[in-house]
Amino acid sequence: MTTAYVMLVDDEVPFVETMTKRLDKRGLKIISAFSGEEALKILKRNDTLDVIILDVKMPGMDGIETLQEIKKIYPLKEVIMLTGHATVETAIEGMKLGAFDYLMKPCDINTLVTKVDEAAKKKKSHDAKIEQARIDKLVLRRGYD
Amino acid sequence: MTKDKNTHYYQSLHRNMVFSAIIVSLTPMLLVIGILLHLFQASYHEKTYAHLNELVQKHKQNIDSFLNEKLANIRFIVMTKPFETLNDDEFLQKKLQFLRHGYGNVFVDLGIVDASGMQAAYAGPLKLENANYKDAEWYKNAWQTDSYISDVFLGLRGTPHFIVAVKHSDGVRDFLLRATIDFMAFNSLVQNLRLGKTGYAFILNREGRFQTQPAMDTPPAPDGFEFFWNAVEKTKNKILTTQRVDETGVENLYGVGSLKNGQWLLIVKQQTTDAFSDFRRMRTLALIIFILGAGGIVFMASYTTRRMVRRIRRADQEKEGMNQQIIETGKMASIGELAAGIAHEINNPVAIMVEEAGWIGDLLEEEEFDESENLDEFKRALTQINTQGCRCKEITHKLLSFARKTDSTLKDVQLNDIVTEIVDLSAQMAKYNKVTIETSLQKTLPYITISPSEIQQVLLNLINNALDAMEKTGGIITISTKISEIEPGHIVIVVEDNGLGIPEANLPRLFDPFFTTKPVGKGTGLGLSICYGIINKMGGKIDVQSEVGKGTRFRIWIPFQK
Numbered sequence: 001m002t003t004a005y006v007m008l009v010d011d012e013v014p015f016v017e018t019m020t021k022r023l024d025k026r027g028l029k030i031i032s033a034f035s036g037e038e039a040l041k042i043l044k045r046n047d048t049l050d051v052i053i054l055d056v057k058m059p060g061m062d063g064i065e066t067l068q069e070i071k072k073i074y075p076l077k078e079v080i081m082l083t084g085h086a087t088v089e090t091a092i093e094g095m096k097l098g099a100f101d102y103l104m105k106p107c108d109i110n111t112l113v114t115k116v117d118e119a120a121k122k123k124k125s126h127d128a129k130i131e132q133a134r135i136d137k138l139v140l141r142r143g144y145d
Numbered sequence: 146m147t148k149d150k151n152t153h154y155y156q157s158l159h160r161n162m163v164f165s166a167i168i169v170s171l172t173p174m175l176l177v178i179g180i181l182l183h184l185f186q187a188s189y190h191e192k193t194y195a196h197l198n199e200l201v202q203k204h205k206q207n208i209d210s211f212l213n214e215k216l217a218n219i220r221f222i223v224m225t226k227p228f229e230t231l232n233d234d235e236f237l238q239k240k241l242q243f244l245r246h247g248y249g250n251v252f253v254d255l256g257i258v259d260a261s262g263m264q265a266a267y268a269g270p271l272k273l274e275n276a277n278y279k280d281a282e283w284y285k286n287a288w289q290t291d292s293y294i295s296d297v298f299l300g301l302r303g304t305p306h307f308i309v310a311v312k313h314s315d316g317v318r319d320f321l322l323r324a325t326i327d328f329m330a331f332n333s334l335v336q337n338l339r340l341g342k343t344g345y346a347f348i349l350n351r352e353g354r355f356q357t358q359p360a361m362d363t364p365p366a367p368d369g370f371e372f373f374w375n376a377v378e379k380t381k382n383k384i385l386t387t388q389r390v391d392e393t394g395v396e397n398l399y400g401v402g403s404l405k406n407g408q409w410l411l412i413v414k415q416q417t418t419d420a421f422s423d424f425r426r427m428r429t430l431a432l433i434i435f436i437l438g439a440g441g442i443v444f445m446a447s448y449t450t451r452r453m454v455r456r457i458r459r460a461d462q463e464k465e466g467m468n469q470q471i472i473e474t475g476k477m478a479s480i481g482e483l484a485a486g487i488a489h490e491i492n493n494p495v496a497i498m499v500e501e502a503g504w505i506g507d508l509l510e511e512e513e514f515d516e517s518e519n520l521d522e523f524k525r526a527l528t529q530i531n532t533q534g535c536r537c538k539e540i541t542h543k544l545l546s547f548a549r550k551t552d553s554t555l556k557d558v559q560l561n562d563i564v565t566e567i568v569d570l571s572a573q574m575a576k577y578n579k580v581t582i583e584t585s586l587q588k589t590l591p592y593i594t595i596s597p598s599e600i601q602q603v604l605l606n607l608i609n610n611a612l613d614a615m616e617k618t619g620g621i622i623t624i625s626t627k628i629s630e631i632e633p634g635h636i637v638i639v640v641e642d643n644g645l646g647i648p649e650a651n652l653p654r655l656f657d658p659f660f661t662t663k664p665v666g667k668g669t670g671l672g673l674s675i676c677y678g679i680i681n682k683m684g685g686k687i688d689v690q691s692e693v694g695k696g697t698r699f700r701i702w703i704p705f706q707k
Contacts, residue, residue: 012497014497014501015493015497015500018497018504021507022500022507025507057577059576059577060579105493105496106492106495106496106534106535109500
């Protein structure tokens with residue numbers, strides 16, 4: 001199974017640290033950010049990120065704003081929303097804006113990993129299709145030559 | 146206490162309504178009846194007087210012409226026959242019969258009286274030949290004038306009668322022809338005149354003696370009819386109509402006219418009560434109608450007003466009940482919000498704890514711990530942490546859907562403590578909205594006796610509103626407490642934000658229930674009306690100042706005991 005490259009975004013530092021360790025142990029390549037702004041900065045540097053796990057409620061740029069920004073710039077990156085039950089509606093709104101899925105905190109680690117894998121798979125298949133299309137295009141062009 | 150006050154209020158409301166209804170209905174009725182009665186009385190009086198006047202006039206003429214006719218009759222005899230013919234009993238007898246035949250038994254007898262007062266010839270039922278009238282009053286008077294009508298007197302015969310005499314001179318001698326007029330015949334002229342039950346007529350001479358037989362006892366007027374003589378003379382023999390009280394104290398209506406060249410008075414007299422009996426009957430009827438109408442009005446006003454007041458009272462009670470319900474609903478709503486906030490705040494630390502436990506679990510999978518004798522115990526403990534974490538999650542879930550009535554028991558509290566508590570609670574939420582909450586609390590505030598949870602609710606509502614107002618922009622909320630300088634004996638709490646502000650048009654309706662500018666489903670429009678209700682109940686006051694673009698300031702005054 002291919003390793004997914006994941007970014008975890010949440011303002012709760014201890015939560016992010018522990019999650020990073022646990023997901024890392026489960027073979028995911030993971031990078032963490034503590035705010036929406038930071039997440040966007042990291043995205044700029046790391047083109048290979050597959051999945052972003054995004055907390056809905058954050059001070060400053062909140063989950064929804066970050067999601068909109070990500071989807072605007074990197075439409076192929078998959079986003080999983082993390083939420084408390086008070087903000088379930090916000091998470092659903094996130095889905096409408098293109099999030100892959102949402103999970104309620106505190107969540108089971110295995111469920112999260114499964115979701116991340118699914119998201120990564122989807123992303124990778126999208127990538128593959130795009131790659132194939134590009135190749136086909138090249139082949140076609142060469143064919144004309 | 147409140148109930149007494151209310152009862153008093155409704156009683157006075159009832160009283161005022163009944164009073165104005167009665168005044169408004171009775172006044173026109175009273176005016177109409179009064180004016181109509183007055184006008185009717187005036188015209189009725191006029192009519193009665195006119196009728197009396199006419200009656201007296203007619204009878205006056207009647208009687209005068211009767212007397213003149215009698216005079217004319219005998220004058221005719223005296224003028225047409227010489228003394229020698231007249232001075233004969235038989236001739237007179239013939240004339241008497243002739244007169245009686247023509248005028249009925251008006252003429253009793255006829256007689257010729259010579260200058261010495263001797264009755265020279267006589268015809269009649271009595272034996273009055275050679276009677277001497279030299280000393281009789283009428284004779285003296287008659288001798289001085291051409292013709293004379295005497296007052297009624299008894300005379301020689303002892304029955305009431307009066308004499309009509311004509312003096313004649315044939316150049317040789319002077320003599321009188323006299324005729325006696327039957328009193329009963331003359332009396333009937335007047336006695337037949339009757340008015341109502343008590344009205345009748347009579348004739349008086351100068352001395353105040355009755356010249357006719359009055360139909361009933363006639364107590365003289367206090368001044369013995371002198372008043373009438375004077376009045377008639379003054380009005381130059383016109384008819385006089387007047388009201389006077391007679392000696393027995395009964396008020397009478399008098400119609401008076403002079404007869405016989407002012408020697409006699411014809412008086413028609415009727416008791417005023419009788420004369421105006423129709424009017425009195427009419428007045429009694431009007432009074433009865435008025436009393437019945439007034440009774441009806443009073444009853445209806447009282448009855449309908451009582452029903453109306455009862456209905457108003459019920460409506461008021463319903464409204465009060467509904468207000469209570471609205472406050473209750475609002476309490477639920479803000480408790481819900483509070484619970485949601487707490488649940489969210491608890492959720493994050495629980496999530497971290499569970500993750501940390503999970504991480505330990507992950508680490509225990511490593512080979513190096515395989516030999517540890519407590520491995521199973523570690524695993525059990527971690528599972529337990531996980532389970533309890535999930536339980537916490539359950540609880541916060543429940544808390545969200547859980548709302549109960551707030552505690553409204555009164556306590557002595559330090560307001561600053563409550564403010565601090567609420568600010569701490571709201572700080573997290575404020576942070577998410579990029580809002581900072583600043584406080585400026587006067588340290589020497591007195592203790593006040595209020596329900597802490599209610600004032601918490603008020604503050605939470607105001608802070609939430611302020612946060613909503615600064616949702617997009619962020620900003621600062623300033624909460625300050627101090628002893629009010631404007632309102633003595635009150636503590637003032639000011640909650641101020643520098644958010645969007647409230648348009649002026651919305652300010653008057655701000656505290657109305659269900660008034661909201663938030664989209665449907667976002668706000669109930671109850672928050673501020675509940676605040677208003679709570680502060681009102683505490684005996685305090687709440688007001689708002691706001692400027693669009695600059696911010697909003699709420700001020701709450703709460704009374705304290707010195």
